[in-house]
Amino acid sequence: MKNPSRNDTGSKMAQGATDALERAGFSRRSFIKGTGALIVSFSMGGAIETLAAQNRPLVFGENAAADSPPSTEVDSWIAIGSDGIVTAYTGKEELGQGMSTAQIQLVAEELCVPFQRVKLIVADTSMTPDQGVTSGSQSHPANFNRNNLAGACATARQALLELGSKQLNIPADQLVAVDGTIRAKNDASKKVAYADLVAGKKFNLKVDTSAKRKPASEWTVLGKPIGRPDMAAMATGTFEYAQNVRVPGMLHGMVIRPSAVGANLMDVDESTIAGMPGLVKVVVKKNFVGVVAEKPWQAIQIAKKLSVTWSPAPELPKQETFYDHLRAQKPVRDTMLVNSKDVDQKLGEAATVVKATYLHPYQMHGSVGSSCAVADVQGDKATVWSPTQGVWHQRATLAMLLGLKPENVRVIFKRGSGCYGINGADAVTYDAALLSQAVGKPVRIQLTRKDEMAWENYGFAFTIDERAGLDAQGNIIAWDHEAWAPVLGNRPVYTYPGNVITGFLVGFQPEEFKPRSPAPEPTSFSNNSNAIPSYVVGHVGGADHGAGTIKSERALLHNVVSPFWTGPLRSPQRLQNTFAHESFMDELAAHAKADPVEFRLRHLSESRMIDVVKAASQKANWEARPSPNPHAKSTAGFATGRGISCVAYEGDNGFSSMVAEVQVELATGKVVVKRLVVAIDAGPISNPDGLRNQSEGGALQGMSRALGEEVTWDDHNVTSIDWKTYHSLPLGFAVPKVDVVLLDRPDLPATGAGETAITVVAGAIANAIFDATGARIRQVPFTAERIKAALVG
Amino acid sequence: MSLISLKVNGKTHSLDVDPTTPLLYVLSDDLGLTGPKFGCGLGQCGACTVLVKGQAVRSCITAVEAVQGIEIVTLEGLGTPDKPHPIQKAFIDEQAAQCGYCLSGVILTAKAFLDKNPKATEKEIQEGMSRVLCRCFTHTRMLRAIETAQREMAR
Numbered sequence: 001m002k003n004p005s006r007n008d009t010g011s012k013m014a015q016g017a018t019d020a021l022e023r024a025g026f027s028r029r030s031f032i033k034g035t036g037a038l039i040v041s042f043s044m045g046g047a048i049e050t051l052a053a054q055n056r057p058l059v060f061g062e063n064a065a066a067d068s069p070p071s072t073e074v075d076s077w078i079a080i081g082s083d084g085i086v087t088a089y090t091g092k093e094e095l096g097q098g099m100s101t102a103q104i105q106l107v108a109e110e111l112c113v114p115f116q117r118v119k120l121i122v123a124d125t126s127m128t129p130d131q132g133v134t135s136g137s138q139s140h141p142a143n144f145n146r147n148n149l150a151g152a153c154a155t156a157r158q159a160l161l162e163l164g165s166k167q168l169n170i171p172a173d174q175l176v177a178v179d180g181t182i183r184a185k186n187d188a189s190k191k192v193a194y195a196d197l198v199a200g201k202k203f204n205l206k207v208d209t210s211a212k213r214k215p216a217s218e219w220t221v222l223g224k225p226i227g228r229p230d231m232a233a234m235a236t237g238t239f240e241y242a243q244n245v246r247v248p249g250m251l252h253g254m255v256i257r258p259s260a261v262g263a264n265l266m267d268v269d270e271s272t273i274a275g276m277p278g279l280v281k282v283v284v285k286k287n288f289v290g291v292v293a294e295k296p297w298q299a300i301q302i303a304k305k306l307s308v309t310w311s312p313a314p315e316l317p318k319q320e321t322f323y324d325h326l327r328a329q330k331p332v333r334d335t336m337l338v339n340s341k342d343v344d345q346k347l348g349e350a351a352t353v354v355k356a357t358y359l360h361p362y363q364m365h366g367s368v369g370s371s372c373a374v375a376d377v378q379g380d381k382a383t384v385w386s387p388t389q390g391v392w393h394q395r396a397t398l399a400m401l402l403g404l405k406p407e408n409v410r411v412i413f414k415r416g417s418g419c420y421g422i423n424g425a426d427a428v429t430y431d432a433a434l435l436s437q438a439v440g441k442p443v444r445i446q447l448t449r450k451d452e453m454a455w456e457n458y459g460f461a462f463t464i465d466e467r468a469g470l471d472a473q474g475n476i477i478a479w480d481h482e483a484w485a486p487v488l489g490n491r492p493v494y495t496y497p498g499n500v501i502t503g504f505l506v507g508f509q510p511e512e513f514k515p516r517s518p519a520p521e522p523t524s525f526s527n528n529s530n531a532i533p534s535y536v537v538g539h540v541g542g543a544d545h546g547a548g549t550i551k552s553e554r555a556l557l558h559n560v561v562s563p564f565w566t567g568p569l570r571s572p573q574r575l576q577n578t579f580a581h582e583s584f585m586d587e588l589a590a591h592a593k594a595d596p597v598e599f600r601l602r603h604l605s606e607s608r609m610i611d612v613v614k615a616a617s618q619k620a621n622w623e624a625r626p627s628p629n630p631h632a633k634s635t636a637g638f639a640t641g642r643g644i645s646c647v648a649y650e651g652d653n654g655f656s657s658m659v660a661e662v663q664v665e666l667a668t669g670k671v672v673v674k675r676l677v678v679a680i681d682a683g684p685i686s687n688p689d690g691l692r693n694q695s696e697g698g699a700l701q702g703m704s705r706a707l708g709e710e711v712t713w714d715d716h717n718v719t720s721i722d723w724k725t726y727h728s729l730p731l732g733f734a735v736p737k738v739d740v741v742l743l744d745r746p747d748l749p750a751t752g753a754g755e756t757a758i759t760v761v762a763g764a765i766a767n768a769i770f771d772a773t774g775a776r777i778r779q780v781p782f783t784a785e786r787i788k789a790a791l792v793g
Numbered sequence: 794m795s796l797i798s799l800k801v802n803g804k805t806h807s808l809d810v811d812p813t814t815p816l817l818y819v820l821s822d823d824l825g826l827t828g829p830k831f832g833c834g835l836g837q838c839g840a841c842t843v844l845v846k847g848q849a850v851r852s853c854i855t856a857v858e859a860v861q862g863i864e865i866v867t868l869e870g871l872g873t874p875d876k877p878h879p880i881q882k883a884f885i886d887e888q889a890a891q892c893g894y895c896l897s898g899v900i901l902t903a904k905a906f907l908d909k910n911p912k913a914t915e916k917e918i919q920e921g922m923s924r925v926l927c928r929c930f931t932h933t934r935m936l937r938a939i940e941t942a943q944r945e946m947a948r
Contacts, residue, residue: 096892096929227888234893235881237828237868241894244827252822277794277811296822297814368832368840368928369894417832417840418892418929449833689888693934697891700930723837723926731899732923735932 065392065494067407068130074159074203076129077152078107082199084180086111086118090149091131092139093123093389094230096418097754098690099139101228105687106144109222110153110214111160112177113194123391123413133390133491135421135568137654137752144686144750146209154211156203163197216684216746223746225689242387242414243372243446250374251280252296253435253445254303256289257455257501260313260716261563265289269307276302283438288505290435292443300448315715316563323359323463326484329560331515337528337555338538338546339521343467346478346552350469354591357465358580359779362458362711365569366726369417371424372446375432377402382409382437386429387416390491394429397497401430401506402437420701421459422491422500422567424452430502450721455501458711459569460485461562464580469552474592476603478552479536483577486562487513501565513561527651529573530759531555533581534648535603547606547648564711564718570701571755574649575762579706579780582645582763586627586770595624596644596767606648608681608745612657613646615679615741620659627767628774639664640674643767645760649752655681655743656756658699660764661736664772669788671769672734673703678760679741682753688742695740695757702761703736704729708781727781798862801826802870812858816850817841819857820867828868829897832926839898839925843867849905868897871904880904883942884935891929898925903939911947915940 069076069089079087088107094100100120108115121127123134131142143149157177164182165172168190176185183191216223233239258265265287273279273291278298283290289308293299317325347353375384382404388394391411399406411429419425424447436443467480489499489510497503498510525540532538536553538546546553571578589599597617604610620642632639641664646657661675676699685691708727712720720726740757762780770776775790799806801824808823815834820826820843832840834853841853844866872878877885880900890896899922906913906921913921918939927935 096890096894098891227885230893231885231888231890232874232877234890234896235868235884235900236872236874236877237826237897238874239893240827241830243830243894244821246822246825295814295818297811297818366928367894368838368892368926369830370832372831415892417830417894420928446831449835449837693888693891693931696933697930700932701928704930722833722835728926728928729930730923731925731927731932731935732919732921735919735936738933 064130064132065396065406068392069128071129071148072207074152074155074205074207077149078156078203080194080198082195084117084193084195086113087121088118088149089121089128090143091123091128091134091391092143093134093413094415095134095389096415097694098228098687099134100230101226102686102690103143103149105222105224105226106150107153109219110150111157113180115221115226117180125391125395125409125411130392133393135389136572137649137755140682140686140750140753141653146213147207150213151207151209151211154213155205155208158208158211159203159205160194160197164192167192167197222686223684224687226687227689240414241369242374242385242416243369245374245385245414245444247374247376247442250442250444251292251294251439252299253290253292253432253443254299255431255445255447255451256291256303256306256308257451258287259310261316262313263310265308266311267309272307273302273305276305278302281439282306283435285434286505286507288434288502290431292435292439296446313716316713319713322461326461326463326486326560332517333513333515333559334517334519335528335557335559336519336522337526337531337557338536338540338553340539340552340554342552343478343480343554347467347469347480350477351472352470352591353467354470354588355465355467356584356587356778357463358583360462360464360576360579361780362461362564363569363705363709364453364456364458364711364720364726365420365423366453366728367417367419367423370447370449370452371428372416372444373425373429373432374442374444375429375436376442377433377437378440380404380408382433383412384410384429384433385412385414387414387419387425388429389419389422389425393491393493394426396494397492397503398430398433400495400508401497401503402433420570421572422457424456426492427455427500427502430497430500434502434506453721453726454718455565457489457500457565457567460487460566460573460576462576464577466580466584468584468588470588470592474594476535476550476588479533479550481531481533481555481581482558483531483556484558484560485573487559487566488562489565490567519556528557530577530581530647530650531557531573532651534609534646535585538651545651547609547651548603549605550603571759574647574755575702575759578645578647578759579762579766582647582760583766583776583778586643586767587776590627590770593626595626597622598624600644600646608655609646609648611743612655612679612681613644615743616657616659616677617644619679619739619741620661620675620677622659627771629771632772633666637666639666639772641768641770641772643764643769643771645763645767647756647759649756649759652751654752654756656760658757658760658764660761660768662765662768662772664769664787666773666791669784669786669791671707671765671782671784671787673736673765675737675739676703676761676764677739677741678757679743680753680756681743681745682756683748683750684746685742685744686750691742691753692740694754696738698755698757699738699761700729700735702758703765706762706765706780706782708783710781797857799857799860799865800862801865802867810857812856814857816843816852816855816857816860820852826867826869828870830894832895838895839902840895842898842901844901844905847905847908849902868900871901878904879945880907880939880942883938883945887934887938887941889931889934889938891931895925895927899927899935903942907939907943907946911943913943918943
């Protein structure tokens, strides 16, 4: 590997910080845990507590590893070197979403140092706190509010002011932090550098969640559209991805996955590859089969030639009838989210009852670069370079897989190709480690396109029934949501290596499916990935938690066992549920002969939702009228329309609304999206250009998923195994104009950002197709054939 | 194995490799280049793209023996962080990437296309990029950056 200490922004760990640690004779972890260097004297916590006492749950990383740097200690997050460089440590990774840039901005802002003087160390179990996984629009709320990184920075600034006060003999309230120094407000010559106050020493302070954050009105770095420091390296091909990691003496691996879903290994005949150039070893462990060779092309050829016999596998459920299969499958695990217990009665009293069923396929992460990792397992120790979204999770489960102690496993995050959730990253890290352990040398493996696509943890398929009642005035008086979704495996978290394919092949079981029916009545509120429509009151435990006004409500989820691995894919379940809710809301508006925007506003109570709906519709010059558009059909055989949708992401973790404008070719059913307008509220905006980039990408990725993406299979195997069989929109399709409207909320908490735009796309496009044609499309993806069928039907 | 002479980014290399090895593996593992990337191994996505005599070529399906002695340029050979090519500069200025894994395909395909079609319209540029994948869907910024570079290169 060219530069093992290089961090994700392409820069080295701050030399001052490393030097300070080394001078003090500490590794990063013992530095934090140690008791010998209590030089900074403003400790409020006294002596360092026992490990167990330090293991407090993280805000978004509950059950953190016991030996993680404790999230409650400032020293877990921040170190100031003798050169004045501030090194920050984070568990929230740069996955391409701009999180490193925004976190550097945060640290620079709170500690009053220039952006260039902050070095960020990202996700390495030898250095950074356990923050669970980087996923689900949780990074912004986790690290930009009062806990974790932001809280540590604010606490450190407060401490530096107090230290400066002692040093300068000036009261702290007459001092300011400027450019890495503490100085007198009225005399810039009276100052002391941070480095002279704390270089190489510990803060020895608890994160003070009441420490004063800098108000957004005073921000000069945070909130600005600062460009990503990794961009130049990416554009010139010099950025080091996980796929580029090379370590001395490294060999190359390849895996041979089962011939069919559920097949068991019968025989491996090594005679078919005897004497092939570069062959090092064939590795077999239960159903796991891999090969190791000197060079990657050799490994690929050997894997192809190796004769492997698998048992026959049971037939997969037919894809043509899969959505009905979900509904009929046993056993089930039922979860009731809200239940006012009067839905059937209210529907009986309604002037109109509307019912519809929405279908969403399995979709895949489909990273452009197939997943890749490098592992070096030597004796009882292992080091891996992995694009995993959770280094501490990976460490715990890798230790189980290899039979090592977790503390002897180091997982270093290296950015891979964009993942959008759990792609093959965790599985391929296991692959690399199993092969490395078998040969006692470092092994790199990058999956084939087919192995990536056929065995990843897909985003959930869904069958969703919606029912609602309208009164005589066209107001919704009851809403019933009932969904079926298949699950198998998940993220491995700390204890389930069998939640992904490789762990399963070596004998670990996925997290047990626990049947439960009927569902217990809800006692505490959970939005449960937007299972609850935005328009109901969400009444649980004596209080309303929802974003809407409808009092008669029921939301029920049935999970069943999936034939394929499943896991979080960008906006997991939230996207599928929102497609159903927002399509159905449009159907209700049409029944009520109401304008879809006005109809939504009428049933919302949450002001932030109301604001994003208004912002998107205003930007799109929304013409208030019911759908479908009576004047939509033109003589040229094309019809144009517009649709709106919106979401309170997870109920309260970000808000977005989108207007889609489409053109439908009536003879073919082909839809062209002309324009997408999306309004986003993510709380205070940390980097407006980064948020725009995420929202633009979310809009178009959502469009690709809505129009073309679907996992397909035959009797035994997944058949969408490359870019000809899984349909992602390439760079050359007619790209719509994308307008992003950012609503800044400087005085509110930071919320999720990266998954809000994508959540509303399918609904907006389906509603625009209806507006254009009067045809309702209730099944994703909206292929031309399906639209044409809906036009005829 | 046989001795192959490769001319990459202005340097000539003599390598003892299996001549049927796809060029990508030789660039990545024998020459240690980080620009071209394995995406699909099928020539479908573009992540492995290099320029061979100015043409955008998918190195994952091009045998190394087929490009012996011919000038090959990779993304890092096109420009450097200090001295980027106008297309690279436009991508940096427009922040036209998210994960950035696809950029060899996007930037080098655009380079070959613009060299051949300097006056291409917006629609023609989109068509020229029709076989390149970006799964972060940074499409709007990328197409804008290509048009910015087109103007810059015409000056």
